[in-house]
Amino acid sequence: MPDWVWYVPSLLVLIGVMIMFHELGHFWAACHFDVKVEAFSFGFGPRLFGFRRGETDYRVSWFLFGGYVKMAGDQATDENVDDPRSFLAKPRWQRLIVAFAGPFMNAVLAVSLLTGLFMVKFEKLSDADMEPVIGYVAADSPAAKAGLRDGDLIVKVENKNKPTWEDVIGKEVSGALRPMHLVIQRGGTTFPATVTPILSENLGVGYAGWDGRGEIQLGLVERGFPAEKAGLKKGDVVLAIDGEPIHSRLRFQEITKASGGKPVQVEYRRGGRTAALAVQPVWANRDGPARWMIGVQPEAKLDIQVTRLSLPAAFRESLRENGKNATMIVQVLERMVQRRMSPKNLAGPIGLAEMSGEAARQGLPAFLMLMAMVSLNLAIFNLLPIPILDGGTILLLLVEMTMQRDLSLTVKENVFKAGFVFIMVLMAFVIFNDISRYMPAG
Numbered sequence: 001m002p003d004w005v006w007y008v009p010s011l012l013v014l015i016g017v018m019i020m021f022h023e024l025g026h027f028w029a030a031c032h033f034d035v036k037v038e039a040f041s042f043g044f045g046p047r048l049f050g051f052r053r054g055e056t057d058y059r060v061s062w063f064l065f066g067g068y069v070k071m072a073g074d075q076a077t078d079e080n081v082d083d084p085r086s087f088l089a090k091p092r093w094q095r096l097i098v099a100f101a102g103p104f105m106n107a108v109l110a111v112s113l114l115t116g117l118f119m120v121k122f123e124k125l126s127d128a129d130m131e132p133v134i135g136y137v138a139a140d141s142p143a144a145k146a147g148l149r150d151g152d153l154i155v156k157v158e159n160k161n162k163p164t165w166e167d168v169i170g171k172e173v174s175g176a177l178r179p180m181h182l183v184i185q186r187g188g189t190t191f192p193a194t195v196t197p198i199l200s201e202n203l204g205v206g207y208a209g210w211d212g213r214g215e216i217q218l219g220l221v222e223r224g225f226p227a228e229k230a231g232l233k234k235g236d237v238v239l240a241i242d243g244e245p246i247h248s249r250l251r252f253q254e255i256t257k258a259s260g261g262k263p264v265q266v267e268y269r270r271g272g273r274t275a276a277l278a279v280q281p282v283w284a285n286r287d288g289p290a291r292w293m294i295g296v297q298p299e300a301k302l303d304i305q306v307t308r309l310s311l312p313a314a315f316r317e318s319l320r321e322n323g324k325n326a327t328m329i330v331q332v333l334e335r336m337v338q339r340r341m342s343p344k345n346l347a348g349p350i351g352l353a354e355m356s357g358e359a360a361r362q363g364l365p366a367f368l369m370l371m372a373m374v375s376l377n378l379a380i381f382n383l384l385p386i387p388i389l390d391g392g393t394i395l396l397l398l399v400e401m402t403m404q405r406d407l408s409l410t411v412k413e414n415v416f417k418a419g420f421v422f423i424m425v426l427m428a429f430v431i432f433n434d435i436s437r438y439m440p441a442g
Helices: 003-032 092-120 165-173 226-230 249-257 311-337 349-362 364-382 390-403 409-436
Strands: 037-053 056-071 122-125 134-137 153-157 180-186 189-195 210-212 216-221 237-241 264-270 273-279 282-284 291-293 296-300 304-307
Touching: 003 037, 003 056, 003 092, 003 349, 003 364, 092 122, 092 311, 092 364, 092 390, 134 249, 153 165, 210 249, 216 226, 216 237, 226 273, 237 249, 249 291, 249 296, 311 364, 349 364, 349 409, 390 409
Parallel strands: none
Antiparallel strands: 037 056, 122 304, 134 210, 153 180, 180 189, 216 296, 237 264, 264 273, 282 291
16 A cells, blocks of 8 residues: 555644644633634635634635634734734733643643553553663764673663663763763673763764664564565564674664675574574665665564553553653754754654654554654644744733733734744755655765
8 A cells, every 4th residue: 555545644634633622722712711713724825615603714724734713803913903802902811821722732632642542552661671781882882982882781871770771762862962971780890981972963863872682573574675575574583693693773784784785694583483584685775875774674572561541540641751752852952952963853744744654554552642742742842932833922922011011013023024934944944854854865
C-alpha cells in the first residue's frame, strides 16, 4: 500500500483533532464572556463549505493546515470595534483568558489522551531495560575519550542517582558542548567521568557515541532492500554479525557501514530457532549521507510489561509523562537558541505527515501517543511570546495591564507585521527541512 494512503488521512485526523480542541478553547471562552463569534473555521483561505448556526458561520476552508475563530472587533481597525460585544471592548483580563484558552485546551487534550490510553494499555519497561549499562562505545567519540567501555554502568548523571537510559539520553541529546558529569561503576570499582557530547551534524543533537547493552531485534525491514530479499523479518533477534556477538544498535550499523559492499553473515533467532544467512549490502542514501546498508532498523528488544491503570493512577501517570515531555520541549527550544541543538530537528507538514502515517501503521496506541505529544507541542509553541501567536497576544495584554493604557495602533500593527513575517519565515524553513531530508547528500 503506498505511503500516502497512510500519511494524508492520518495527518488530517491528527491536525484536525488538535485544531478543533484549540479553537474550541477560544470559542468557549469567548462565548462565556459574551464575545460575538462571527466564524469558526477549520483551515484558512476561501470558504469551501459549512453552515450557519445563530450568529456564527461554521466553515471548512481551502488550506486545512490550521484554523481560527473570528471574533467581532478582534482587530482595532474592524468596523464593529465599538460594539459592546466585540473582543476589544471586553476587559483585558477577559481577553487574556480567551487567548490562553486555546493552548490550555491543547494541554487538556494531551493529558486526556494519555489518561484514557493508560486506562486501557500501560506499558512499563522492566528494571533491567531501564538500567543504563553501556553496550558499545564508538571509536574517537566523546564517550571513548572519557575512558568509558562496554559493560560500564552509569550510576549517576549530574545530580541524579540511579538514572535510567531515558535520563542519560535526555541529557546527551540536549547537552551538546556541555560537560556531563557521571559516576561509573566498573566491576567492583566506582569512579567519576566527564563526557562532553558534540553537536552531531547528521542528527542535529548532542552525541556522545555510546549505546545501551541488550538484545537487538529488527524493528523495520524495508521493502526491496537486501535484508528483505535475503529473508530477514521484523522481530528477528540478531545474535551476531560476521561472528561478532551483537548487543548494540550502533555496533550493528557500524559493521554494515564498514562492510565495503562485501556480504555480511547475519546470525539471528526467530521463534526459538537459530539460523544464519548472508546479506549483500547496497550503497544507498537513507536518512542521511549515502552508505553501505542492508535496509533494516535495529532496535533494543525490551521486556515490556503491559497492564491497565485505574483512573486516578492513569491521570497521575499522564501528568508525569506530559510534565516530562513539556520540560523536554522547553529544553529543546532553549538549546536551539543557545545553538547547542540544530533547528534542523524542526519538522514541518511533510515531516508531521510521515510521523503520523508511521504511527498509524503501528496502531491506535502509537497514534494517540503522537497526538498527545504534538498537541502539547502546539500548546507550548502557541504560548511563546511571538506576535500573532496566543503568547504574543497575552504578552501585549500584560504590558497594557502594567501600563494601564492601550498601546498605540501603530505599535500594534508593526508588532503584528513582525510576527507574521517571523511565522512565514519559520514555515518556509521547516518545509525546506522536510524537503532536504529527501534530497541526496551533496
